[in-house]
Amino acid sequence: MSLVNHLKEAKQKLFPRKEFVICKGCVLPAKRLRFNGPKFRDNSFYVHTAGLEAKRLIEKLGCNKGSHVLEIGCGQGRLATGLLKLIGPLSYAGFDVHLPSVRWCREYIEKREPSYHFEHLDIASERYNKDGKMIDHDFKFNIKDRSIDIIYIWGVFTNLDGEVMKVYLTDLKRMLSPGGRIFFTAFVEENVPDISINPKGYLFEEYTSPLQVVRYEKNYIFSLITQAGLVIDDFVYGKEFDGQSEFYLSQEMLAVESVCSI
Secondary structure (H helix, E strand, C coil): CCHHHHHHHHHHHCCCCCCEECCCCCEEEHHHHHHCCHHHHHHHHHHHHHHHHHHHHHHCCCCCCCCCCEEEEECCCHHHHHHHHHCCCEEECCCCCCCCHHHHHHHHHCCCCCEEEECCCEECCCECCCCECCCCCCCCCCCCCEEECCCCECCCCCHCCCHHHHHHHHHHHHHHHEEEEEEEEEEEEECCCCCCEECCCCCCCCCCCCCEEEEEHHHHHHHHHHHCCCEEEEECCCCCCCHCCCEEEEEEEHHHHHCCCC
């Protein structure tokens, strides 16, 4: 090992880089650990958007202290940070394929508030978990049937292989409690191919990583949702970060009624 490397190693031992920062009473991941681009490296912006996402759950999805919340693609816990600030203890489960993010959340969120639980989803992701296991159409999340009131999926289908997205959609209905709600974002346009991965000239002049943008044709993604036995309660085009569209879903009424009659 060179002298320079020895000095770097010694410096890291003497002055280890902090894994977190404090802003407005919230514990946040260190700036270098954050996803979603430069804006989210601003501490105040991060805390502000965490609060906005928590408000979305409260105001549009009916979240309260008694709700059971599942987040697929929890990252470094931005939503959990907002929920902790606005609601406090809550039955929350966060899944992510990126193990370092899950470890951070366990250390800095779950240890502080054990009602928030984080779990590594060890499935293959060309972008975040290349060595993970390939999934098939029988895949199910480690969640009991009809046990979740709110399922939240922000910025996941935007970077997820289309076939895996279909598998995820299929399992959402199984986990959803009667009257439960789903929120997710996706890149959606009309009159484009059904699924486009890093489409040329769309959003970015150049793509720097695999699955940076996965875009869906509007009628096609609507049909996938219907096939999964879910209903679109609201669709908001292009208003989310980077031009993502918002989907608010529930179960088909017949499915809800049949469950309630058991």
